[in-house]
Amino acid sequence: MDQSQSQNTSVTVADVARKAGVSKATAARVLGGYGTVSERVREAVTAAARSLDYRPNELARSMTTGRSGTIGVVVGDIENPFFSLAVRGITDVARQAGFTVILINSGEDAEIEKAAIRTLLAKRVDGLIVSPAKESDVGHLREATGSGRPLALLDRGSEFLDVDTVIADDRHAAEDVTRQLIARGHRRIAYLTACDTPDHLFRTPADINTGSVRRRIEGFLGTCGEAGLTETESWVHMGAVTPEETRRIATQILEAKNRPTAIIASDSVIGLEVFKVCRGLGLRIPHDLSLVSFHDADWTSVTTPPVTVVRQPVYRLGETAAKLLVERLNGHRTEAVRVVLRTEVVERASVANAPA
Amino acid sequence: MDQSQSQNTSVTVADVARKAGVSKATAARVLGGYGTVSERVREAVTAAARSLDYRPNELARSMTTGRSGTIGVVVGDIENPFFSLAVRGITDVARQAGFTVILINSGEDAEIEKAAIRTLLAKRVDGLIVSPAKESDVGHLREATGSGRPLALLDRGSEFLDVDTVIADDRHAAEDVTRQLIARGHRRIAYLTACDTPDHLFRTPADINTGSVRRRIEGFLGTCGEAGLTETESWVHMGAVTPEETRRIATQILEAKNRPTAIIASDSVIGLEVFKVCRGLGLRIPHDLSLVSFHDADWTSVTTPPVTVVRQPVYRLGETAAKLLVERLNGHRTEAVRVVLRTEVVERASVANAPA
DNA sequence: CTTATTATTGAGACCGGTCTCAAATATAAA
DNA sequence: TTTATATTTGAGACCGGTCTCAATAATAAG
Numbered sequence: 001m002d003q004s005q006s007q008n009t010s011v012t013v014a015d016v017a018r019k020a021g022v023s024k025a026t027a028a029r030v031l032g033g034y035g036t037v038s039e040r041v042r043e044a045v046t047a048a049a050r051s052l053d054y055r056p057n058e059l060a061r062s063m064t065t066g067r068s069g070t071i072g073v074v075v076g077d078i079e080n081p082f083f084s085l086a087v088r089g090i091t092d093v094a095r096q097a098g099f100t101v102i103l104i105n106s107g108e109d110a111e112i113e114k115a116a117i118r119t120l121l122a123k124r125v126d127g128l129i130v131s132p133a134k135e136s137d138v139g140h141l142r143e144a145t146g147s148g149r150p151l152a153l154l155d156r157g158s159e160f161l162d163v164d165t166v167i168a169d170d171r172h173a174a175e176d177v178t179r180q181l182i183a184r185g186h187r188r189i190a191y192l193t194a195c196d197t198p199d200h201l202f203r204t205p206a207d208i209n210t211g212s213v214r215r216r217i218e219g220f221l222g223t224c225g226e227a228g229l230t231e232t233e234s235w236v237h238m239g240a241v242t243p244e245e246t247r248r249i250a251t252q253i254l255e256a257k258n259r260p261t262a263i264i265a266s267d268s269v270i271g272l273e274v275f276k277v278c279r280g281l282g283l284r285i286p287h288d289l290s291l292v293s294f295h296d297a298d299w300t301s302v303t304t305p306p307v308t309v310v311r312q313p314v315y316r317l318g319e320t321a322a323k324l325l326v327e328r329l330n331g332h333r334t335e336a337v338r339v340v341l342r343t344e345v346v347e348r349a350s351v352a353n354a355p356a
Numbered sequence: 357m358d359q360s361q362s363q364n365t366s367v368t369v370a371d372v373a374r375k376a377g378v379s380k381a382t383a384a385r386v387l388g389g390y391g392t393v394s395e396r397v398r399e400a401v402t403a404a405a406r407s408l409d410y411r412p413n414e415l416a417r418s419m420t421t422g423r424s425g426t427i428g429v430v431v432g433d434i435e436n437p438f439f440s441l442a443v444r445g446i447t448d449v450a451r452q453a454g455f456t457v458i459l460i461n462s463g464e465d466a467e468i469e470k471a472a473i474r475t476l477l478a479k480r481v482d483g484l485i486v487s488p489a490k491e492s493d494v495g496h497l498r499e500a501t502g503s504g505r506p507l508a509l510l511d512r513g514s515e516f517l518d519v520d521t522v523i524a525d526d527r528h529a530a531e532d533v534t535r536q537l538i539a540r541g542h543r544r545i546a547y548l549t550a551c552d553t554p555d556h557l558f559r560t561p562a563d564i565n566t567g568s569v570r571r572r573i574e575g576f577l578g579t580c581g582e583a584g585l586t587e588t589e590s591w592v593h594m595g596a597v598t599p600e601e602t603r604r605i606a607t608q609i610l611e612a613k614n615r616p617t618a619i620i621a622s623d624s625v626i627g628l629e630v631f632k633v634c635r636g637l638g639l640r641i642p643h644d645l646s647l648v649s650f651h652d653a654d655w656t657s658v659t660t661p662p663v664t665v666v667r668q669p670v671y672r673l674g675e676t677a678a679k680l681l682v683e684r685l686n687g688h689r690t691e692a693v694r695v696v697l698r699t700e701v702v703e704r705a706s707v708a709n710a711p712a
Numbered sequence: 713c714t715t716a717t718t719a720t721t722g723a724g725a726c727c728g729g730t731c732t733c734a735a736a737t738a739t740a741a742a
Numbered sequence: 743t744t745t746a747t748a749t750t751t752g753a754g755a756c757c758g759g760t761c762t763c764a765a766t767a768a769t770a771a772g
Contacts, residue, residue: 009504012728023752028729035731038750055503058478059424060728062415063757070458070479078447084440091434091461100475102426103459105447119456122414123426147411148365275658299655302631368758379722384759391761394720416758419727 011054020048031056062124071099071325072120074130075154076108080269082295082314083131086154089318090129097326099126108133108194108210108241114140121147127325129318131155134209150328152321156211157338164324166317166339170212170294173310173343174219177264177292180345182227185354186262186290189229190253191220191236192246192274193266202236213266216294220264235260246273254281254289261354262290268297271307286352296346305349313341367408376404387412418480427455427681428476430486431510432464436625438651438670439487442510445674446485453682455482464489464550464566464597470496477503483681485674487511490565506684508677512567513694520680522673522695526568526650529666529699530575533620533648536701538583541710542618542646545585546609547576547592548602548630549622558592569622572650576620591616602629610637610645617710618646624653624665631659642708652702661705669697 017027022041029035030045031054037045048054062068071094075083087103094101102125106113110133117140120128127150132138135158145151145163157165181189193216197207205221208214217236224232237253240246250273253259265271271293275285283289285305293300296311320339373383378397385391386401387410393401404410418424427450431439443459450457458481462469466489473496476484483506488494491514501507501519513521537545553563561577564570573592580588593609596602606629609615621627627649631641639645641661649656652667676695 010728014728024729025731025752025754026750028731029751032730036750041750055474056478057480057728058475059415059418059480060757061730063419063728063759064730066757068415077444078434078440079444081437081440084434084437087459088433088435088461091459095460100479101459103443103447103457104451105444118411119414122412123456124413124415269654272654272658279658297655298625298628299653299658302628302635302655303658304660366758370758380759381723381761382721384761385721388760392719392721397720413758416727417760419729419758420760422727 010057011052012057013054016045016049016052016054019052020044032061066124067126068124069099070102070123070125071322072102072104072116072123072125072128074104074106074113074116074120074128076131076133077105078103080267081297082155082267082312085314086131086318086321089315089320090154090322093319093322093326097322097329099326099329106131106133110134110137117141117144120144121149125149127151127329129154129321129325132158132211135211135214136160136209150325152325152328154321155317158211162336164321164328164337164339166321166324166341167212167215168312168317168341168343170343171215171219173294173312173345174216174264175223176345177308177310178220178223179227180347180351181262181264181290181292182223182229184262184290184351186260187229187354188258188260189220189224189232189235189262189264190260191217191264191266192240192249192253192270193217193236193238194240194246194270195266196239196241200239202233202238204233216266240266240270240273243269243273246270247277250274250277251281254278254283260289262292262351265291265293268293268295268300268309271295271309272297272299275303275307286350288355290351290354292351301348303350307350308348309346311344311346313343316341366413367410368413369410372401372405372408372410375408376400388417422480423482424480425455426458426479426481427678428458428460428473428479428481428484430460430462430469430472430476430484432462432487432489434459434461436623437653438511438623438668441670442487442674442677445671445676446678449675449678449682453678453685455682455685462487462489466490466493473497473500476500477505481505483507483685485510485677485681488514488567491567491570492516492565506681508681508684510677511673514567518692520677520684520693520695522677522680522697523568523571524668524673524697524699526699527571527575529650529668529701530572530620531579532701533664533666534576534579535583536703536707537618537620537646537648538579538585540618540646540707543585543710544614544616545576545580545588545591545618545620546616547573547620547622548596548605548609548626549573549592549594550596550602550626551622552595552597556595558589558594560589572622596622596626596629599625599629602626603633606630606633607637610634610639616645618648618707621647621649624649624651624656627651627663627665628653628655631663642706644711646707646710648707657704663706664704665702667700667702669699672697 013028014024017024027045030042104116129152131154151163153165195210195213205218292308294310296309300307369384370380373380386393386398460472485508487510507519509521551566551569561574648664650666652665656663
């Protein structure tokens with residue numbers, strides 16, 4: 001039994017059947033757990049399978065059943081704590097529902113995302129969870145649903161796609177945060193995001209292809225407008241795609257003569273770099289600059305001062321998307337669901353009144 | 357062309373062949389990119405495939421070729437920045453080598469890990485990258501290699517397994533750190549790890565099943581011993597498996613009458629909680645307590661004071677493991693390689709002389 | 713213009729399961 | 743005991759590709 005394991009170059013149902021002295025069909029029935037078999041035969045087959053160290057070939061099984069027991073997940077970057085937490089939520093649900101997860105990083109690149117979807121479809125995943133890089137460019141996602149495979153959108157929706165969507169109420173969160181900043185006397189508030197346009201210039205929210213970020217910026221601009229602030233568009237900075245880029249942009253913003261008195265970071269990776277730049281520049285938070293970051297990353301509560309953040313239910317974002325998908329996979333044929341999870345502004349100590 | 361996409365209930369090579377007016381074998385040749393075909397036929401088939409919106413079925417392909425183009429990855433917890441960064445390294449290499457990654461979290465549970473391996477083997481992954489929860493209990497891993505599928509160990513090796521292994525020089529790192537602490541006058545140094553024993557008590561390094569952690573503790577104890585410190589075993593605390601547990605343990609340790617003057621945290625998640633507990637307890641770092649953490653997590657450089665850490669080349673750990681695996685998948689049949697990547701102690705400001 | 717050689721193509725087996733359908737056996741009813 | 747009904751089994755098609763091998767067509771050599 002110890003030695004037998006090595007030459008186990010694929011024991012098939014046919015092998016087990018032969019050893020048990022029954023037909024392939026019968027062996028398959030007990031091994032596959034379907035159909036009816038007599039107790040005597042069941043035991044014989046089970047024993048034969050054990051002695052041969054039979055391992056079912058899921059690929060072959062998927063081939064006929066049409067179900068692969070796999071969920072394809074496409075996220076921007078698993079290294080980002082936002083996504084790693086969401087993926088944790090997804091894998092937890094998937095595992096207990098008997099599904100396995102194929103993970104692909106898009107790097108927020110629409111082309112890679114397209115290739116990823118194609119690969120996943122070719123591998124016949126049963127369903128997909130995608131955090132689309134561009135919500136306008138969703139032809140590939142439509143193809144996916146067109147092929148009959150359910151799709152759930154994570155963190156970013158798309159009006160062009162009628163599928164299950166789980167997002168956070170980013171707009172409200174941005175409005176809240178902006179309102180608080182304005183109430184504190186801030187008039188020059190910069191918004192820093194990783195999203196980018198070809199010329200790195202922001203003109204209108206329509207420029208932003210990432211749903212969650214667009215909604216935040218709409219909230220930000222809307223609230224600014226209500227407060228009578230003008231030309232707020234010029235305070236939206238894009239292209240903070242890497243820590244290095246982020247530092248470059250933050251430094252540029254903060255060294256300008258007309259520098260902002262507050263910065264809103266669109267995610268914790270950006271927030272962290274802004275924090276570092278401030279320290280490097282000798283700017284005191286919140287005395288010289290107020291800082292608010294999206295995503296309640298673990299480090300935000302431990303800095304001096306701790307950072308005020310928009311807490312998103314990230315784990316639940318992933319968990320909910322996965323649950324919705326699994327339900328559909330189990331045959332629930334309802335119309336598309338849109339879940340908007342509540343966010344919460346966690347006020348800490350990185351926001352103060354605007355300097356005189 | 358727009359409407360055709362919806363009824364694409366699996367167009368097969370046979371369909372394409374029929375439409376192109378050639379045999380299934382010929383269509384398969386051009387679609388599969390093997391064998392020789394005349395230019396005229398190639399175009400005809402390609403055109404037919406396009407008009408039918410043919411999508412290859414990787415499952416069927418894997419069925420005959422025996423290769424699934426998939427790598428199975430089993431890590432403790434993708435939510436931990438250590439693993440998410442390592443996984444990033446793995447997925448990057450896998451993607452560019454044409455492989456796809458199936459990710460499973462073991463939660464550091466040996467049973468779940470076993471089930472994961474079984475699932476992965478059933479799905480016929482081409483190779484495996486595993487960060488084994490227990491290095492002594494590796495029967496399931498031996499089975500994996502026994503089935504002919506290459507395996508690479510990540511961050512944790514096992515003497516019982518002769519496979520490619522990529523680890524960091526944890527022992528040296530621990531020795532360095534411990535030596536520095538001792539040189540600063542520390543005599544009561546606590547080591548805090550997530551690893552656990554049934555009775556939560558540490559007696560000897562042999563109790564520790566996680567390779568990387570065992571090596572660190574060996575380094576820690578060894579250096580303490582050389583310095584003449586005794587009963588250092590009692591300063592090793594286990595079971596910091598969740599943030600809550602970690603806080604409980606840290607609080608208990610730090611409130612004891614004979615509290616340590618320095619703490620070494622075995623990973624950044626633990627380090628963060630210790631930091632929080634200190635703050636909560638009003639203990640000043642490094643005045644009242646020196647803190648060193650493994651893993652140069654992003655937050656460690658931004659706290660006050662910034663935390664001295666052991667910088668591990670985490671991304672390269674994953675990247676290297678994946679490269680080794682891909683090489684083997686491509687037929688390189690060398691003997692098992694053991695790569696030990698250098699770590700580096702990044703001295704920041706959380707370490708000071710022991711209080712008088 | 714044959715004959716030898718090479719390039720294309722087609723027929724059909726195969727991978728390892730699932731599943732339909734009918735035959736064989738067992739049990740119940742008449 | 744015979745007939746009807748329910749259980750178990752086996753034979754073989756099928757899923758959608760790959761791949762071997764032989765047949766056919768095209769090109770080169772004699």
